Amino acid sequence: MTLLMGAVAYDAKVVTIWSGFRAWLRRQGLPFDFVLYSHYERQVEDLIAGRIHAAWNSPLAWVRARRLGVARGEPVHPLVMRDTDCDLRSVVAVRADSGIERVADLKGATVGVGAVDSPQATLLPLRHLHELGATVEPRLFQVGVGLHGDHVGGERDAARALLAGEVAAACMLDANHLLFTQEGTLPAGSTRILTMTAPYDHCNMTIAASAPRDLVEEFGGLLTGMSYADPEVRPLLDLEGLTQWRPGRATAYAALEAAVDATGFYDPAGRVTATAYDP
Amino acid sequence: MTSRTADLAGIGFDQGAQVILRRELALLPPGGRLGVIGTHDALVAHLAAWCRREGHALTVPPDGDPGGPDTPGGPVRAWIVPGPATRGRWAGAERAGGVDPSQVVSRPAAHWGLAARGALVEPGGPPSPFDLDRKEVVWADLAPALYAQAAARQWDPATAIDWDCAFELPAEVEAAVVQVMTYLVENEQAALVVPARLLARVHPHFREVTQLLAVQAADEARHIEVFTRRATLRGDELGTSSAGGRASLTSLLAEPDFSLASFLLSVLGEGTFLNLLSFLGQYAPDPVTRRIAALAHQDEARHVAFGVAHLAEQARRDPAFRGRLRGAIERRHDVLADTAGINEHVLDALTLLAAGSWSPRAVADGHAAVQRLQAEMFEGRRNRLVHLGFPAGEAAELAALHTRNFM
Numbered sequence: 076m077t078l079l080m081g082a083v084a085y086d087a088k089v090v091t092i093w094s095g096f097r098a099w100l101r102r103q104g105l106p107f108d109f110v111l112y113s114h115y116e117r118q119v120e121d122l123i124a125g126r127i128h129a130a131w132n133s134p135l136a137w138v139r140a141r142r143l144g145v146a147r148g149e150p151v152h153p154l155v156m157r158d159t160d161c162d163l164r165s166v167v168a169v170r171a172d173s174g175i176e177r178v179a180d181l182k183g184a185t186v187g188v189g190a191v192d193s194p195q196a197t198l199l200p201l202r203h204l205h206e207l208g209a210t211v212e213p214r215l216f217q218v219g220v221g222l223h224g225d226h227v228g229g230e231r232d233a234a235r236a237l238l239a240g241e242v243a244a245a246c247m248l249d250a251n252h253l254l255f256t257q258e259g260t261l262p263a264g265s266t267r268i269l270t271m272t273a274p275y276d277h278c279n280m281t282i283a284a285s286a287p288r289d290l291v292e293e294f295g296g297l298l299t300g301m302s303y304a305d306p307e308v309r310p311l312l313d314l315e316g317l318t319q320w321r322p323g324r325a326t327a328y329a330a331l332e333a334a335v336d337a338t339g340f341y342d343p344a345g346r347v348t349a350t351a352y353d354p
Numbered sequence: 355m356t357s358r359t360a361d362l363a364g365i366g367f368d369q370g371a372q373v374i375l376r377r378e379l380a381l382l383p384p385g386g387r388l389g390v391i392g393t394h395d396a397l398v399a400h401l402a403a404w405c406r407r408e409g410h411a412l413t414v415p416p417d418g419d420p421g422g423p424d425t426p427g428g429p430v431r432a433w434i435v436p437g438p439a440t441r442g443r444w445a446g447a448e449r450a451g452g453v454d455p456s457q458v459v460s461r462p463a464a465h466w467g468l469a470a471r472g473a474l475v476e477p478g479g480p481p482s483p484f485d486l487d488r489k490e491v492v493w494a495d496l497a498p499a500l501y502a503q504a505a506a507r508q509w510d511p512a513t514a515i516d517w518d519c520a521f522e523l524p525a526e527v528e529a530a531v532v533q534v535m536t537y538l539v540e541n542e543q544a545a546l547v548v549p550a551r552l553l554a555r556v557h558p559h560f561r562e563v564t565q566l567l568a569v570q571a572a573d574e575a576r577h578i579e580v581f582t583r584r585a586t587l588r589g590d591e592l593g594t595s596s597a598g599g600r601a602s603l604t605s606l607l608a609e610p611d612f613s614l615a616s617f618l619l620s621v622l623g624e625g626t627f628l629n630l631l632s633f634l635g636q637y638a639p640d641p642v643t644r645r646i647a648a649l650a651h652q653d654e655a656r657h658v659a660f661g662v663a664h665l666a667e668q669a670r671r672d673p674a675f676r677g678r679l680r681g682a683i684e685r686r687h688d689v690l691a692d693t694a695g696i697n698e699h700v701l702d703a704l705t706l707l708a709a710g711s712w713s714p715r716a717v718a719d720g721h722a723a724v725q726r727l728q729a730e731m732f733e734g735r736r737n738r739l740v741h742l743g744f745p746a747g748e749a750a751e752l753a754a755l756h757t758r759n760f761m
Contacts, residue, residue: 158437159406166399250403252396256368263368268396303409304442306478318409318439 077106078290080129080280081118084111085225088314093131095311103297105290114221114354115139115192116347123147123345128286129154129294133223133278134194134331135340140281141325142345153279153323154295159316162274162327164249165200168266170237175244178207178270184243186211187233191352192340193224194331195277196233200246202334203272214242221354227251234260244269276327295322356386359430366394372404379410379436389430401432409437446477455498455562460489462559471559486612487557490671494664497562504569504656509649511580517587521640526712530703531643533593534634535585537700539578540595541627541761544603545657546574548619552612566660573653580646587642593703598694602759605689613668613675614682620661621738622683623761624654629731630760637708637723662738669743676743680752687755695758731760 082093093109100107110127112118115136122130123143132140137153144151167186169175175184181204189196197215204211216233219226230247234255237245247255252268255261280298282291298320301308312318335341340349360378365371371394378388390401398414405412414432451459453472467482469475486492494500523531553567585592606623609615631654634647669675701724706712709720732753739749 158409162402162406164399164402248403249399250407253367253400253403256366256396256400261368263366268399271399302442303439304445306446306476309443309478316407318437318442 076287076290077108078129078287078294079127080107080109080131081112081121081127082109082131083115083118083133083222083225084113085219085222092311092314095308095314099308099311100294100297105293105297107294115223116221116354119143119345122151122281122283123149125283125285128283128291130281130283131278132281133225134276134328135192135198135223135335137279137281137325138328138331138335139341139345139347141328142341142343144284144345146344149284151281151283153325154282154291155298155320156276156279156323157315157317158319158321160277160279161321161324163195163277164274165195165203165246165272166249166252166268167200167204167244167246167270168234168237168252168261169244169269170240171265171267173243173267175269178204178209181209181211181244181269184211185214185241187236187242187245188213188215189224189229189233189246190217190220190222190226191215191349192220192222192354193229194275194334195224195248196230196246196251197224198334198338198340199272199275199330202330202337203270205337207270211244220352227254231255231260234266237261238265273330274327275330276324279323279325356383357389357433358382358386359389359391361428362390362392362394362397364393366392366396367400367404368396371397371400375404375434379434379440382436386436388434388436390432390434391428391430393428398431401434405434409439411435411437443476444474447474448477449473450475451559455495458489458493458560462487462557466557466559468558471561482557484555484557486552486555487559489560490668491612492556492560492563492664494563494660494667496663497560497566497660500656500660500663501562501566501569504566504573504653507652507656508569508572509576511576511583514649515580515642515645517583517642519641521642523588523639527639527706527710528588529593530706531639532585532589532591533699533703534707535581535643536593536595537599537697537703538581539585539592540599540603541623542574542577542581544606544761545619545624546571546578548606548615549574551607552615555612570657570660573657577650577653580649584642584646594697594699596694596697596699599697599700599759601693602690602695602757603761605686605757606761609682609686611678611682613665614678616661617665617679618682618686619761620657621665621742622735622756624661625658625734625738626731626756626760627654628658629727629734633704633723633727634707637704637710639707639710658738662741665742673743679742680744680748683752683755686757690757690759696760 082089097107097109115133118130119136119140121127122140140151201213216229218228230251233245236242301320303309303312303318342348360374362371362374382388402412412432412434450466450469450473451457451471464481465479466475549567550571553564556564558564606619609618628651631647631651635644638644638647704724705720708723709716735753735756736749739752740746
């Protein structure tokens with residue numbers, strides 16, 4: 076039997092990454108293959124239907140897979156995640172000269188967010204603002220709907236809109252705020268971080284209940300055994316954005332679960348209930 | 355745990371904080387931690403994102419660790435414990451030989467690729483496509499000195515030649531010059547293509563060889579320019595190009611072996627051309643042509659010197675090498691046996707240039723001069739073959755098998 080994994084082709088590099096991992100894993104003796112999806116919803120549905128054994132899932136895809144699995148009595152579990160998937164935060168940035176000093180100052184203001192399905196640029200920061208008591212008017216920057224925010228374009232567009240004065244604040248991943256300031260999208264000193272979410276986790280390798288246990292165990296062992304000092308896998312780790320695979324954990328998705336419930340993105344059984352969401 | 359602190363003052367990651375941190379982390383002893391002090395608004399948020407990407411652990415004291423005598427910049431905002439990734443990247447790194455030519459290695463690794471010789475090379479990366487990767491095949495100890503000389507003696511075609519100097523030639527003498535220039539251009543095109551093709555195959559570890567080949571190609575590019583410019587100085591119609599001449603030159607392009615290509619082109623072909631350029635220096639009827647011939651001669655002499663030095667080293671190391679050189683001459687001779695040899699228009703033009711006029715006596719003198727030229731070419735080839743270790747008799751025999759097209 077071959078362990079079959081799904082991955083979403085949010086960028087051309089996904090082919091390079093998983094073709095490279097596939098070759099490496101097979102050389103280590105693991106019968107492994109992968110299939111690519113154009114969006115996360117179909118990948119999750121196929122995982123739960125048993126058409127694939129593992130899914131390289133966004134945090135939102137994890138939430139849906141968990142709900143679908145529980146609803147059908149076939150719970151999924153996270154096998155591994157990247158070191159860079161742990162303890163992320165989202166930030167709400169304002170223009171440095173905006174005069175917005177407190178979250179309360181955003182009341183009624185237009186806030187730029189990412190795509191409707193972006194955990195880091197839409198669901199989590201909007202939930203965070205709501206919890207702090209700020210009622211804002213979100214303006215979606217819809218790039219790559221169905222990719223769960225993997226495409227950075229929506230966040231970059233929101234950042235540009237912030238600079239242009241089209242929105243009062245913009246929501247983005249902390250790492251993307253760093254990226255935008257370093258690449259010059261947000262010039263030095265042009266923005267301030269008004270507030271940040273609590274830490275949360277990002278992607279994980281979600282395993283279906285029906286997956287062959289021995290192959291899954293071997294898969295996890297091989298991934299966590301990859302060393303950044305190995306010149307053969309290092310370019311792939313660099314492309315995938317990690318220095319180390321870690322054992323998966325499901326303990327830091329509560330905020331996203333709450334955001335999904337609050338927005339009605341999925342129902343408790345994992346059905347897509349978001350309106351105007353058509354990946 | 356050993357601790358150091360880095361005070362970023364008001365500098366954030368949008369102004370290069372990461373440059374300071376990378377330096378400080380490199381100075382940290384294994385097992386140490388780095389305290390970060392700074393006042394930038396986004397410092398902690400960006401530190402968290404940056405450390406996550408770099409694989410470092412970060413701890414953020416809720417209100418900062420109070421400053422002490424060694425943290426005058428204020429409280430420590432966060433502590434970084436470096437992860438293994440940075441060291442892991444360079445764990446198996448190796449020096450790609452050494453900068454000095456004496457530190458050239460016999461067989462540079464394919465994955466060193468385009469790295470500077472002497473650089474610390476991160477392991478991995480794609481293998482480079484350079485198949486000429488053995489020192490004994492491409493290297494000559496003389497290469498660094500010849501490259502330095504070549505770089506110092508580059509000349510500018512626009513200023514090195516007085517294109518506007520006054521001279522008048524009879525139409526037929528001018529036509530002879532044009533014919534010779536036309537012939538030189540096609541020969542120099544071959545002399546450009548051969549080193550350029552070899553250059554792209556030589557492992558960049560042999561830097562001085564690639565530099566020398568690059569200058570050699572650039573030399574030929576200049577020669578093509580000045581020969582063309584001289585040919586069109588008084589008109590816009592060039593001379594003829596014979597099928598036999600082109601067959602001879604095309605056979606040079608067919609040789610894939612670095613040493614044999616260098617032998618046929620530089621030692622035999624360009625060596626022979628040295629005599630031709632000297633001939634033009636003596637008999638060319640105008641100062642522009644004589645100047646061009648002198649400038650090209652100095653470049654070609656360098657090309658010949660590299661070829662001879664490179665091959666002499668190989669011949670010294672491997673006595674059987676001369677057998678391969680012999681084979682190359684014989685193969686090319688056989689290939690060209692049924693071709694017409696040099697373009698008759700070129701020989702006639704050279705004769706007229708040496709004659710200076712159409713009087714029978716002058717033509718006879720010119721003819722004798724061209725015969726002397728061919729004898730000198732033969733002698734030059736024979737001497738260079740002797741220099742490569744061929745016995746005198748065999749050298750003479752092989753020198754006679756060289757193409758009748760000169761190049």
